[in-house]
Amino acid sequence: MKKLLTACLLVVLCGCKNSSEEKTEETARVEFSPEMKESISRGAQVYNNFCASCHLSGGEGIKAVFPPLQNSNWIKEKQEESIHAIKFGLRGPIKVNGEKYDNLMPALGLSDREIADVMNYINNSWGNSVSNEVTEEEVAAIKK
Template identity: 40%
Template sequence: MGLALQGYSQSAEKGKAIYAKTCIACHQAAGQGIPGAFPPLAKSDYLNKDVNRAIKGVVKGLTGPITVNGKKYSGAMPAQALSDQQIADAMTYAYASWGNNKTKVTPAMVKAQRK
């Protein structure tokens, strides 16, 4: 296994535990979300289209209507009180899972969205 792939796998593995503690209640174990309330992360066009927008939503919270996979959601997600590394790992796990595009989120990417 190459070093880059190994780093990706380690980040995703750490992120799985963070996801289980922080994200699973709303977005569910398989990333399917809760219809009408919380959008899916599985095969998510919203997630896969713009990683920086997705990071910003986790860092700063997200309110108002969004459309995910053709369905509108009007709920609110609070900003997550996690470190840049924890957010990077949790998001890398989400991107590595459920048919998403395997983006590696780094702490530097998260830090940039805090500004």
């Protein structure tokens, strides 16, 4: 009986710990400025309309075909290259999370604002945590 009570207590404590961790993540997201929250919301719509068909709704991509955006070292380390790829497309081999990808990503014809919004969404989704806001002006400055 004592072992059962101890096990139940451990389960409850672990559950409480996970809940507080989830709240910490939620709190971190709440700290975004209203403008950033709007950008991320618009970016989610852009992502679902243009990106999810290849990179999938959870950003996991398709192994050896379309790279993951979820927990992506490419997203975290290569912001300018990521913006460039969305703006102008991407051709040729890249390495994401240690895996090689060599497929064509066409230019999507998005506006600079849409690109900034979708980058802000990707940067703050699926384990990515890139705190710098991507702006329309930053996207406009990236040339072919």
